Amino acid sequence: MVLEHVRGRWGMLILLALQPGPLRFFELRDTVGGISEKMLSQNLRVLLRDGLIERSVEPVTPPRVSYALAPLGEELAVPLRALLDWIALRTKDVVAAQRRHDEAASRR
Amino acid sequence: MVLEHVRGRWGMLILLALQPGPLRFFELRDTVGGISEKMLSQNLRVLLRDGLIERSVEPVTPPRVSYALAPLGEELAVPLRALLDWIALRTKDVVAAQRRHDEAASRR
DNA sequence: CAGCATCCAAAAGGATACTG
DNA sequence: CAGTATCCTTTTGGATGCTG
Numbered sequence: 001m002v003l004e005h006v007r008g009r010w011g012m013l014i015l016l017a018l019q020p021g022p023l024r025f026f027e028l029r030d031t032v033g034g035i036s037e038k039m040l041s042q043n044l045r046v047l048l049r050d051g052l053i054e055r056s057v058e059p060v061t062p063p064r065v066s067y068a069l070a071p072l073g074e075e076l077a078v079p080l081r082a083l084l085d086w087i088a089l090r091t092k093d094v095v096a097a098q099r100r101h102d103e104a105a106s107r108r
Numbered sequence: 109m110v111l112e113h114v115r116g117r118w119g120m121l122i123l124l125a126l127q128p129g130p131l132r133f134f135e136l137r138d139t140v141g142g143i144s145e146k147m148l149s150q151n152l153r154v155l156l157r158d159g160l161i162e163r164s165v166e167p168v169t170p171p172r173v174s175y176a177l178a179p180l181g182e183e184l185a186v187p188l189r190a191l192l193d194w195i196a197l198r199t200k201d202v203v204a205a206q207r208r209h210d211e212a213a214s215r216r
Numbered sequence: 217c218a219g220c221a222t223c224c225a226a227a228a229g230g231a232t233a234c235t236g
Numbered sequence: 237c238a239g240t241a242t243c244c245t246t247t248t249g250g251a252t253g254c255t256g
Contacts, residue, residue, distance in 0.1 A: 063239095
């Protein structure tokens with residue numbers, strides 16, 4: 001299912017990393033941050049298969065491989081971005097709620 | 109992290125199930141569909157702690173427990189809904205892309 | 217009804233080493 | 237550079253049985 005692909009730990013982060021423009025493999029690895037090469041290539045393959053991203057190779061040595069959002073991926077990036085923006089905006093409120101919750105619990 | 113809570117297999121489905129209005133435990137279980145009671149109560153606890161939902165108990169026997177979106181959860185439900193709507197709308201295109209991809213692969 | 221506890225299986229993810 | 241392959245750990249989820 002599409003949701004699962006985007007919902008994995010890395011899928012949506014990869015798509016959003018590509019939103020500003022195409023990136024090469026190692027740039028993507030560094031931009032996303034904390035992702036292993038295995039996970040990166042594994043996720044790239046499913047996103048590719050889903051038609052959300054595109055892969056292009058310049059035939060030089062060493063090969064120069066770039067990934068970019070496909071039209072479908074650009075569309076998807078919009079609601080994804082909205083979600084991430086909300087989280088960035090509201091995380092402090094959530095953390096405050098967690099603290100209130102934990103303090104209420106420790107008083108018992 | 110907030111993203112992880114919403115990104116789990118069930119978090120966002122629970123929030124969206126509550127969007128139309130409060131539900132009791134078993135209603136939530138049936139509305140979400142396919143979730144075990146363990147996973148439901150586990151997820152409810154983290155969403156509660158995050159301040160995204162609220163829990164209320166009517167003191168009758170047997171107890172009548174309802175869950176509802178908190179203000180923070182109502183806010184979050186908006187981008188979440190947009191994401192799910194996009195998926196519902198575009199899944200057929202993704203599936204078509206997968207088929208094209210798989211056929212291209214099998215020709216090799 | 218609304219859960220918690222336990223045990224188990226499966227999937228996701230990470231570290232490391234290697235290749236064209 | 238752009239990956240694969242292998243092995244291992246962690247996380248996630250499901251089934252079942254029990255309780256106030």
